Amino acid sequence: MTRRIYDAFPAGGPRGSWPAEERAHELTEQGQPATVVMDMGTDRFLVVPKSSREAAE
Numbered sequence: 162m163t164r165r166i167y168d169a170f171p172a173g174g175p176r177g178s179w180p181a182e183e184r185a186h187e188l189t190e191q192g193q194p195a196t197v198v199m200d201m202g203t204d205r206f207l208v209v210p211k212s213s214r215e216a217a218e
Contacts, residue, residue, distance in 0.1 A: 164209050164210070165209065165210055166207050166208070166209055167184070167185075167188060167193075167195055167208040167209065167210070168181070168184050168207075168208040169181075169200075169203075169205045169206070169207050169208070170184075170205060170206045170208075171204070171205055171206075172199070172204045172205060172206060173204075181197045181206035181207070181208055182197055184208045185197050185208045188208065189211075193210065194210065194211040195208050195209065195210055195211060196208075196209060196210075196211045197209075
């Protein structure tokens with residue numbers, strides 16, 4: 162399965178900082194529903210499009 166990645170952030174961000182979630186929120190506000198997933202292989206948070214199933218929830 163191939164998924165588009167809007168942005169990626171290292172998992173070790175400063176305490177209290179949630180840049181991936183903030184970016185996903187910005188994109189959603191702009192009409193591009195997005196969510197955050199963890200890529201365990203690279204230890205990064207990925208901002209990806211919400212699937213049609215997730216968007217319906």
